[in-house]
Amino acid sequence: MLRLEKRPTPSRAWAWGTPFLAVLLTMIAGGALFAALGKDPVAVVRTIFWDPLFGEFAFYLRGQLLVKAGPLTLIAVGLALGFRAGIWNIGAEGQYIIGAIVGASVGLAVYPTESRLVFPLMILAGGFGGWLWAMIPAILKTRFNTNEILVSLMLVYVAETILSKAATGFLRNPEGAGFPGSRNFSSYPAARNPELIAGTGMHWGVVAAFVVVIAAYVLLQRHLLGFQIRLAGQAPRAARFAGVSPNRLVIFCLGASGALAGFAGLFEVTGPAGQISIDFNSGYGFTAIIVAFLGRLNPVGILLAALLMALTYVGGEMAATNLGLPSAAIRVFQGMLLFFLLAVDLLSNYRVRLAGFGREAR
Amino acid sequence: MTQGVSGEVLLDVEGIGKSYPGVRANDDVSFAIGAGEVHALLGENGAGKSTLVKMIYGLVRPDEGRMILRGAPYAPAEPRAARAAGVAMVFQHFSLFEALNVAENVALGMDDPPPMRDLAGRIREVSEGYGLPLDPARLVGDLSAGERQRVEIVRCLLQDPKLLIMDEPTSVLTPQEVDILFATLRQLAAEGTSILYISHKLEEIRTLCDAATILRRGKVVGTCVPREVSARAMAEMMVGASLSAPARATGELGPVALTVERLSAASPSAFGTSLKEVSFEVRQGEVLGIGGVAGNGQDELLAALSGEARTGREVVRVHGKGIGHLGPNERRQAGLCTAPEERLGHAAAPDMNLVENALLSGSVRKGLVRRGFVDWTGTRAFAEAVVRTFDVRTPGTGTAARALSGGNLQKFVLGREILQEPEIIVVNQPTWGVDAAAAAFIRQALLDRAAKGAAVVVISQDIDEIMEIADRFAALNEGRLSEPVPVAGLTLERIGLMLGGSHGMHRAEAQAGEIRHAEA
Numbered sequence: 063m064l065r066l067e068k069r070p071t072p073s074r075a076w077a078w079g080t081p082f083l084a085v086l087l088t089m090i091a092g093g094a095l096f097a098a099l100g101k102d103p104v105a106v107v108r109t110i111f112w113d114p115l116f117g118e119f120a121f122y123l124r125g126q127l128l129v130k131a132g133p134l135t136l137i138a139v140g141l142a143l144g145f146r147a148g149i150w151n152i153g154a155e156g157q158y159i160i161g162a163i164v165g166a167s168v169g170l171a172v173y174p175t176e177s178r179l180v181f182p183l184m185i186l187a188g189g190f191g192g193w194l195w196a197m198i199p200a201i202l203k204t205r206f207n208t209n210e211i212l213v214s215l216m217l218v219y220v221a222e223t224i225l226s227k228a229a230t231g232f233l234r235n236p237e238g239a240g241f242p243g244s245r246n247f248s249s250y251p252a253a254r255n256p257e258l259i260a261g262t263g264m265h266w267g268v269v270a271a272f273v274v275v276i277a278a279y280v281l282l283q284r285h286l287l288g289f290q291i292r293l294a295g296q297a298p299r300a301a302r303f304a305g306v307s308p309n310r311l312v313i314f315c316l317g318a319s320g321a322l323a324g325f326a327g328l329f330e331v332t333g334p335a336g337q338i339s340i341d342f343n344s345g346y347g348f349t350a351i352i353v354a355f356l357g358r359l360n361p362v363g364i365l366l367a368a369l370l371m372a373l374t375y376v377g378g379e380m381a382a383t384n385l386g387l388p389s390a391a392i393r394v395f396q397g398m399l400l401f402f403l404l405a406v407d408l409l410s411n412y413r414v415r416l417a418g419f420g421r422e423a424r
Numbered sequence: 425m426t427q428g429v430s431g432e433v434l435l436d437v438e439g440i441g442k443s444y445p446g447v448r449a450n451d452d453v454s455f456a457i458g459a460g461e462v463h464a465l466l467g468e469n470g471a472g473k474s475t476l477v478k479m480i481y482g483l484v485r486p487d488e489g490r491m492i493l494r495g496a497p498y499a500p501a502e503p504r505a506a507r508a509a510g511v512a513m514v515f516q517h518f519s520l521f522e523a524l525n526v527a528e529n530v531a532l533g534m535d536d537p538p539p540m541r542d543l544a545g546r547i548r549e550v551s552e553g554y555g556l557p558l559d560p561a562r563l564v565g566d567l568s569a570g571e572r573q574r575v576e577i578v579r580c581l582l583q584d585p586k587l588l589i590m591d592e593p594t595s596v597l598t599p600q601e602v603d604i605l606f607a608t609l610r611q612l613a614a615e616g617t618s619i620l621y622i623s624h625k626l627e628e629i630r631t632l633c634d635a636a637t638i639l640r641r642g643k644v645v646g647t648c649v650p651r652e653v654s655a656r657a658m659a660e661m662m663v664g665a666s667l668s669a670p671a672r673a674t675g676e677l678g679p680v681a682l683t684v685e686r687l688s689a690a691s692p693s694a695f696g697t698s699l700k701e702v703s704f705e706v707r708q709g710e711v712l713g714i715g716g717v718a719g720n721g722q723d724e725l726l727a728a729l730s731g732e733a734r735t736g737r738e739v740v741r742v743h744g745k746g747i748g749h750l751g752p753n754e755r756r757q758a759g760l761c762t763a764p765e766e767r768l769g770h771a772a773a774p775d776m777n778l779v780e781n782a783l784l785s786g787s788v789r790k791g792l793v794r795r796g797f798v799d800w801t802g803t804r805a806f807a808e809a810v811v812r813t814f815d816v817r818t819p820g821t822g823t824a825a826r827a828l829s830g831g832n833l834q835k836f837v838l839g840r841e842i843l844q845e846p847e848i849i850v851v852n853q854p855t856w857g858v859d860a861a862a863a864a865f866i867r868q869a870l871l872d873r874a875a876k877g878a879a880v881v882v883i884s885q886d887i888d889e890i891m892e893i894a895d896r897f898a899a900l901n902e903g904r905l906s907e908p909v910p911v912a913g914l915t916l917e918r919i920g921l922m923l924g925g926s927h928g929m930h931r932a933e934a935q936a937g938e939i940r941h942a943e944a
Binding site for chain 1: 730731732751752753754756762764766769770771772773774775776780783784785787788793796797798800824826827
C-alpha cells in the first residue's frame with residue numbers, strides 16, 4: 063500500500079525535478095498511445111523530440127522553435143502572474159486576438175504611410191487592445207464578484223467572432239479580390255515585424271519575450287508587488303492583513319496578462335502570420351496555460367517550457383505529415399504532458415511511503 | 425502504575441514509540457488508566473501528547489510497543505476500530521457542519537446511526553441525563569462554542585464509551601461552562617467511564633483529575649496525583665525548568681493612545697458576529713484585556729483595528745487622529761500593529777519562509793521596501809532579529825512557516841510585531857495553544873512593551889492570562905463590549921457574569937438584542 067505524507071517544507075529538488083519526470087512519463091504513455099495506433103513508438107517520439115533539433119530539416123525547424131516559443135512565453139508569463147495570485151485568466155486567446163486586431167487596425171488605418179513611428183504605435187495599440195479585453199472580466203469581478211474564469215473564457219468566443227468579421231469585413235484587403243484576410247504586412251515595410259537574424263526565427267516578439275521573462279523574474283523576486291502577488295495566491299487572508307488590496311491585484315494581473323497577450327497577437331499578425339485571417343491565432347492563448355504550469359509559474363521555467371512545447375508542436379506536425387499520425391493524437395500527447403505534470407506535482411509537497419513499513423519508497 | 429477507583433486497569437500502554445521524519449514524537453511511553461479514573465496527560469506543545477492520543481484513537485499506528493485494553497491486546501487500525509472497542513475522543517477543533525442541525529451532525533459522526541427521530545430522542549435523553557441540555561433541532565451555526573462542544577461530547581456518549589479522550593476541552597469555555605463540564609465528567613467517571621484529559625491548565629487538572637502522566641520531549645518524565653502537588657511543581661516538571669511569573673513595573677499611565685468610539689460593523693461571514701457600538705480607550709503604558717468566549721466578535725474587532733475592515737474615519741483614533749478609513753499599512757505607519765489569532769494563513773503565510781513572513785507586516789515600519797523594491801538583506805536581518813530575540817526554535821529563517829510548531833510560530837508572529845516598536849499593539853489570543861514557557865515569555869514581552877509606553881490590547885479567552893497581565897478588563901459578548909473595569913479586585917464570578925452578557929448598564933439592551941435574534 064502506498065501512502066502520502068505531507069512534507070514539512072516543500073522539496074526544492076522535486077519542484078524542479080517534476081517537469082522532467084512529467085516529460086519522461088509523457089514519452090512513455092504517448093509511446094504506448096502511438097503503438098496502439100499502429101506506429102513505431104520510438105520513431106514517433108524521435109520525430110517529435112529529436113528531429114526538429116538535430117534531424118535533416120533542423121536548419122529550418124530550429125527557427126520555428128523560437129517563432130512558436132516567443133508568443134507562448136509572452137502570454138504564459140502574463141498568465142503566471144495572475145495564476146500565482148489566484149486570479150485565473152483563461153481567456154488569453156481572446157486578448158491575443160483583440161490585441162492583434164486593434165494593433166493591425168492602427169497599421170492598416172495609416173497605410174501606406176512610411177514612418178518609424180508606425181510599428182511602435184501598433185505595438186502599443188496591440189497591448190492596449192489585449193488590456194482592454196482583459197479589463198472586462200477584471201471590472202466585472204471587482205464590481206460584481208463574477209467568476210473571471212467563465213467571463214474571460216466566454217470572451218474568447220466573442221473575440222473569435224469579431225476576428226471572423228474583421229477578416230471578412232472591416233479589415234479585409236480592398237485589393238484582395240474579395241478573399242478573406244487583411245492586407246499582408248510583409249509588403250508594408252513600416253508595419254512589418256521581420257526576422258531579425260536570418261534562419262533563427264528571431265523577431266521583435268521573441269525579443270519582447272526575453273525582456274518580459276527578465277522583467278517578470280525581477281518583479282516576482284525583488285519587487286513588493288511580486289511579493290504581494292505570491293502572498294495573495296498562497297494565503298489570501300494573510301495578504302489582506304499585509305495590506306494587499308485584492309481588487310487592485312485583480313486589475314493589475316488581468317491587465318498585465320491581457321496586455322502581454324495583446325503584444326503577442328500583434329507580433330504574430332505582423333510577423334509569422336503576416337495578416338489578419340480567420341484562423342491566424344492558432345490557439346497560443348490556450349497552449350500558454352499549459353506552458354505556464356509546465357514552467358512552474360516561474361518566468362525562467364516558462365521560457366524553457368515554451369521551447370519544449372514548441373518542440374512538440376513542430377515535431378508533432380512533422381510526425382503528422384511524415385508518419386501519418388492524426389493531429390488529434392498530437393494534441394492528446396500535449397494534454398498528457400499537462401496531466402502528468404499536475405499528477406507528479408504533489409511529489410514536491412508530499413512524499414510517498416509504503417504503509418506499514420514506515421520506510422521511504424521514493 | 426496508577427490504579428483507578430475500582431482498582432481495575434482499563435487501558436495499559438506499554439513502551440509505545442513513534443517517529444516522524446526528524447522527530448521522535450514518542451519514546452518508550454508507558455502508563456495505565458484505571459476504570460473510572462480521570463487521568464491527565466500533561467506536557468508542553470510538541471511533548472508528544474497529541475501523537476500519543478492519536479495512537480490510542482487509531483489515527484496513527486505506533487512503531488513499537490503495545491496497548492492492552494480490558495485485558496485484551498489493543499491495536500486499532502483506524503478510529504472506527506477504536507470506537508468499536510469503546511474508545512471515543514472529543515477533539516480540540518470541532519468537526520461540525522454549521523449549516524446542519526445538532527441531530528444531523530451527531531448522525532454524521534456515528535458508524536451506524538439510528539433513524540433520525542429515535543436519534544433526536546436519544547440526544548435529548550443523554551444530554552439531559554448528563555447535565556448538558558441540547559436541542560437536537562437547532563442549527564450548529566447558531567450554537568455557542570460551549571454548546572458545540574456538547575454536541576461532540578454527546579456524540580461520543582451515545583456510543584457508550586469505556587474511555588473518553590478529551591483534548592484541551594476548556595479552552596473555549598466560560599468559567600461557568602467549565603463547571604458544568606466538570607460535573608458531567610465526574611458523573612461519567614462515577615459510572616465507570618475512564619477519562620483521558622489533556623490540558624495545559626494546571627488548576628483544572630488539580631480540581632478534576634485523579635492521576636497525571638507528564639510528558640516532555642516524547643518521554644514520560646513523571647507521574648503524580650495532582651491534588652497532592654502544587655500547580656507550580658507540575659509546571660516545572662512539564663517544562664523541566666523553574667518558571668517565574670511575569671513581572672510588571674507599575675508606572676504612570678500616559679495620555680490616551682487608542683480610542684474606539686461606537687464601532688459597529690457587520691461580520692463578513694454568515695456565522696460571524698457583528699460588532700455593536702463598541703467603545704473603549706487605552707492609555708500609553710496600559711494593558712486592556714478583552715475577554716469573551718470565541719465567536720463573540722473577537723475576529724471582527726481585530727479586523728476593524730488592523731485595517732482589514734474599514735470604518736468611519738473618526739471611529740478608530742490613534743493619538744486623537746482619525747484612522748478608521750485607512751488600510752493596514754497606513755495604520756502601521758501611524759503606530760498601530762496587530763497580531764491576529766489564526767497564525768497559519770492569517771498572521772503568516774504557511775508556505776512562505778520566515779524572511780518572507782517578516783516582510784508581510786514589517787515592510788512599512790522597518791523600511792524594508794525602497795522604491796517598490798524589497799530589501800531582502802534588511803528583511804533577513806529583521807527576521808533573524810525576531811528569531812533571536814524571541815527564541816524561535818527553527819533551523820533557520822529559510823524554513824517555511826508551516827514547519828514551525830504552533831508555539832514557535834506564535835513567538836515569531838508576536839516578535840515580528842513587537843520588534844517594530846509599535847505605539848499601540850493589539851493581539852488576539854496571544855498564547856492560544858502555546859506551551860507554558862512560551863506563554864510566559866510572550867506575556868512578559870507584552871508587559872515590557874507596555875512598560876516602554878505602548879498601549880496594549882489583549883483579546884483573549886484565557887481569563888487567567890488577562891488577570892495576570894491586564895490593568896483593566898472588558899468582556900465581549902455577542903458583539904457588545906462591556907464597560908472596562910480595573911482588574912484589581914475583580915472576582916472570577918464577576919468575570920463570569922460579564923462574559924455571560926450581564927454588564928450592568930448594557931443588560932437591558934443585550935436582552936432586547938436576544939429577542940430580536942430569536943425572531944430572526
